[in-house]
Amino acid sequence: MEKKHLFGKCPYVTSQKVLTGKWSMYIIYLLEQAGTIRFNELQRQMPEEMTHTTLSRQLKALENEGLIVRTEYAQIPPKVEYSLSEIGAKFSPVLKALEEWGDQYIAYMKQK
Amino acid sequence: MEKKHLFGKCPYVTSQKVLTGKWSMYIIYLLEQAGTIRFNELQRQMPEEMTHTTLSRQLKALENEGLIVRTEYAQIPPKVEYSLSEIGAKFSPVLKALEEWGDQYIAYMKQK
DNA sequence: CAGAATCCCTATTGATACTG
DNA sequence: CAGTATCAATAGGGATTCTG
Numbered sequence: 388m389e390k391k392h393l394f395g396k397c398p399y400v401t402s403q404k405v406l407t408g409k410w411s412m413y414i415i416y417l418l419e420q421a422g423t424i425r426f427n428e429l430q431r432q433m434p435e436e437m438t439h440t441t442l443s444r445q446l447k448a449l450e451n452e453g454l455i456v457r458t459e460y461a462q463i464p465p466k467v468e469y470s471l472s473e474i475g476a477k478f479s480p481v482l483k484a485l486e487e488w489g490d491q492y493i494a495y496m497k498q499k
Numbered sequence: 500m501e502k503k504h505l506f507g508k509c510p511y512v513t514s515q516k517v518l519t520g521k522w523s524m525y526i527i528y529l530l531e532q533a534g535t536i537r538f539n540e541l542q543r544q545m546p547e548e549m550t551h552t553t554l555s556r557q558l559k560a561l562e563n564e565g566l567i568v569r570t571e572y573a574q575i576p577p578k579v580e581y582s583l584s585e586i587g588a589k590f591s592p593v594l595k596a597l598e599e600w601g602d603q604y605i606a607y608m609k610q611k
Numbered sequence: 612c613a614g615a616a617t618c619c620c621t622a623t624t625g626a627t628a629c630t631g
Numbered sequence: 632c633a634g635t636a637t638c639a640a641t642a643g644g645g646a647t648t649c650t651g
Binding site for chain 1 (some may be wrong): 507508509510511512513514515517518521522523524525528546547565586589590592593594595596597598599600601602603604605607608611
Binding site (some may be wrong): 519520521549550552553556557575576577 | 644647651
């Protein structure tokens with residue numbers, strides 16, 4: 388993923404780029420719910436199947452973008468925890484609005 | 500684009516799929532601002548260059564997803580207007596939250 | 612003016628195997 | 632456990648050309 392100059396001038400274009408990853412919104416949501424969560428547990432809680440390769444890449448992308456924090460414990464077997472960064476935590480209102488709209492949208496599409 | 504079963508159970512996954520298009524957020528934003536807008540005018544107001552082919556595809560995708568309404572006037576030269584649908588208009592709070600967060604994010608990244 | 616039809620090209624994803 | 636490396640498959644965007 389490796390993006391540069393993500394911070395342009397337009398908040399919409401910027402947000403869109405940050406949220407490019409296919410699972411980014413749900414990852415942020417899970418981190419917000421869990422507070423802190425380990426890699427494998429995160430993978431298990433994803434709504435659809437995904438390989439750890441994919442999850443790993445998305446996490447790294449979000450980390451590079453500054454949204455999440457990765458904490459590695461020097462032990463064997465390895466233990467790595469993820470949580471939201473400060474700016475990542477501020478994404479919360481967006482998630483809230485998104486959840487409400489998403490539910491309305493789902494309901495609306497079902498009735499058709 | 501042509502997506503099926505966009506309405507799953509999870510509002511986040513659903514939203515993410517709807518917003519997949521590289522320009523979807525900005526298009527919705529422009530339609531919200533303009534109310535009603537013609538194809539070429541829409542293209543001119545996009546923040547970055549994009550061909551009409553690409554814009555056309557994104558608009559069709561958003562139309563298929565029910566977010567926007569396309570009105571065609573039977574005249575020559577053709578005149579087509581786009582506006583938000585009812586469910587599309589309800590996306591407004593998300594845009595608002597997104598704009599705020601995007602600005603914060605841009606400011607945060609600049610200072611680093 | 613507002614597309615549709617093509618082709619090309621790249622980014623992203625998925626699958627698999629290997630590692631400390 | 633939590634990755635990395637590699638390759639194959641795909642989707643999405645961009646450019647060009649043609650149309651009523």
